[in-house]
Amino acid sequence: MALSRDERAEVRRELDTLLPLPLATFHILLALSDEDRHGYAILQEVERRTGGELRLSAGTLYRSIQRMLEDGLIAERRERPAPDEDDERRRYYRITPLGSAAARAEAARLSALVRMARAKGLAPERA
């Protein structure tokens, strides 16, 4: 997607107000980065990827989703999967370009932090 200079500046300003991302938000963005998922699938994906370490509660999940929708980090997917695998209560969410940008910016912020820690000998050298 080609953005004009003004639009890029606008996105940067927007990102500045969002960062740092809450932990749950970052994980939800990661879970949606490869495919669109419904709520429960997001929970499972987060749990799987963190090896069971992070179990988001339903309340945290949907409150995060509501705020992320408002902030434009994710969107509800309009088309649904084939009816036989669809539960009508389920809503599917996809990551937006702003969401991807936010996840990247957060990752960059975190790795910068890690680099700083490493320079002080507080983090292991890269394997």
Next chain:
Amino acid sequence: MRAYRALLRLLPASFRGEYGEEMLAVLERRLRDAPGALGRLLVVAGAALDVLTCALRVHLDVLRQDLRYVVRSLRRTPGFALTVVAVAALGVGATTAAFSVTDHVLIRPLPYPDPDRLVELWQSDRAEGYTNELSPANYRDWQRLATSFEAMGAFYKTSVNLVGDGDPVRLQAATVTAEVLPVVGTRPLLGRSFSPEEDKEGAAGTLVLSYGLWQDRFAGDPAVLGRKLLLDDQPYQVIGVMPAGFLFPRRETQLWLPMRFEAQAFERRDDLYLECVARLRPNVGVGAARAEITLVTAQLERQYPKENKNVGGAVVGLRDELSRQSRMLLLALLGAALGVLLIACTNLASLFLARALERRQELAVRTALGAGRERLARQLLTESLLLGGTGGALGVLLAFAAMPLVVRLVPNALPIGEAPPLDLRILGFAALTTLVTAVFFGLAPVLRSLGDRAASALREGARSIAAGRERLRSALVVAEVAVSVVLLISSGLLIRALLRVQAVDPGFKPKGVVTLRTTLPMPKYQSIDKRVAFHAGVVEQVRALPGVENAAYGTSMPMVMTGGIWTIQAEGHPTQPGESRTASMRYVTPGYFATLGIPIVAGRDVSDTDAAGTLQVAVVSQSFVERYWPGENAIGRRFRFGLLGGDDISNARPFQDRTIVGVTGDVRVRGLERRSEPQVYLPHRQQPEDAMGWYTPQDLAVRYAGDAAAIVPALRRIVAREDPTLPVADVRTLETIVAGQTAPRRVQVRVLAGFAAVAVLLAGVGIHGLLAFLVASRSREIGVRRALGARTHDIVALVLRHGLGLAALGIAFGLGLAYLAGRSLEALLAGVSPRDLATFALAGGLAVATALAGSLLPALRAIRVDPLKMIRVD
């Protein structure tokens, strides 16, 4: 599952509608995946906790969102926001200030244990209808005979000179019997209070300090206990310190001394100087105590038919020791504040209604886009609470700022502090007022009128809704005008009353007179020659100062000491039963009348040759002469102080026959608004050495041509030269003393007139707002009328008719209410009629002028309506 569903109801409806089902689905899946019953239990418990925390957070989210939205939309309409905040601040501020003072004085229990059982006792004169202090003999008999009281104590206020420990000072003290402090019920902070042995004649001097004096004079040093102080040259030992809030009997009391009745104190029953405080037994009411005291006094009257003739008793709750005037002043203040609050509320309702109407499109669109009524209501609530809360907080600050003015309405007749405490009670009241204001007058009318019609607003346009709301707003404007007319008239009546009181001739010329007090301590100045030497020395030196026209000493200045009333027996004038035969008595030095500007209408002033051994003379006031020898020359007539046929006392010198040598004009001894007894002045050299020490001249009056403040240091130097241990107290001008008479009135008029001004302003704003809105929403009709040939003045008349019509209705209601308000204020009106025509006319005129001013801009806007443009719309 059902329980979980119920828990979900804690979530805001919008969130629940969106995600409730999904959360339920997640729970189902988790339950299905959970191993074993224990696992399922853990899942359920976790989910329940999750919903609770989630609900709290989502509510906070919504609040944050609403706040952001409200702030954004208010930023677009700062005029609206500022107006609402200002109006709410005025309403809440006025009410909070008035409430805190009224609560402090009238409602809040006195700061003593079981305050409802504390009463004061008075002797009453059934023939005259006065209440008086008690004589020691009657006090002792009441104490012995009455059973309604757990304990009874007597006290009188006095003042003493403290010498040593820094500059000599004059201290306000209360001389109390041992019962008084325990009756009131507050325990000393340090040490002890008086024991019965200390009440005896000849006991060693002891004293109890007030917290204030302990802090100021002794830096709060606990070692003050046991210290010896010199009061009026007598040694006293400090035995206790009372805690900070103990202000009995008066706020200004600085220390307590034990009462030591001398044996002869009980010999007479007409020496009335004891105030009496008592604690009722539990379950005995004031009424029962009053009935018992009536019986007791009747018995004493039978026993002492001469001395106790017509002597009854009065029992008054300590909280009720408040003049009718003070109470009225405060209630009027509270009433006025409520009036301002009412106007503020109607203005708020009107403002919010108008805003809702302006935003009807926005609100309707948002409804159409799926914002539930709950979300809209919540947003409006956030808005009104935010604005109301800001206004309320500002109002509390306003009330706080106004405190120095309104505390002057706190009478000093009650043993309470001057400033009401700004505590949770007051803040709670302010918060409640704010809440009611914001919710009932900001939100409710909007919601009601939004109601079912919000949806139809899109289709229908504004007119139908506008009509309904216009009626409501019109009613609000009528109420505003009515209330402001009531406030205008009430303050107008009080201003007239104030002017009338200020115009009362005090009988002396206060301008240019400085006074100060030097009270001579008694054993030291027992000798009359010493007193005379001191007074003559000071007066002579003061008269020699440049710019001083005259100077003299007197027992006290008029309006400062209002008592000192004695019965009179006039020669050749047998007293009729029930007839008042009293006069106020003062000792003065020569030149007193000239210094105060009291005219001598016949005979002469007292002179230095009126001494102990010469003819006992007196100067009396005109009303004295008129009472006993109307139309006759009173010079040379004789009278005496004391009871009829009091042969036993006629030999004591103060009660010897007095011969009148001069007649002066009358003076308002008791104050501008009270009837005063006739006055008798006696030469200071004819004061007895062994009695009447109280009446020793202590107030120096100096008539001075220049600025009063400039001469005071010279006066102090002269006093110090005569007696370096003598404190100089109460330095002020006579004008200040006279002005003090009207001080509560002036404060009240200022507060009330302020309220009235705010009310008129708000009413004007209300009329303007309504008409402006009307012109805007009827601009099409106006355009059509113009197109059909209506002339400019027809259009102006259309707008004005509306504004003035509402004003006329409001004024009509207001005049009626104002009459009722005036009737209830009658005690404060100093004889001004509550139907005072000029005040009513002026207030009505002002209200009309306000209505015209409020209608002016909308009328101009109506004229500028372009008919073509209006017809083209739609």
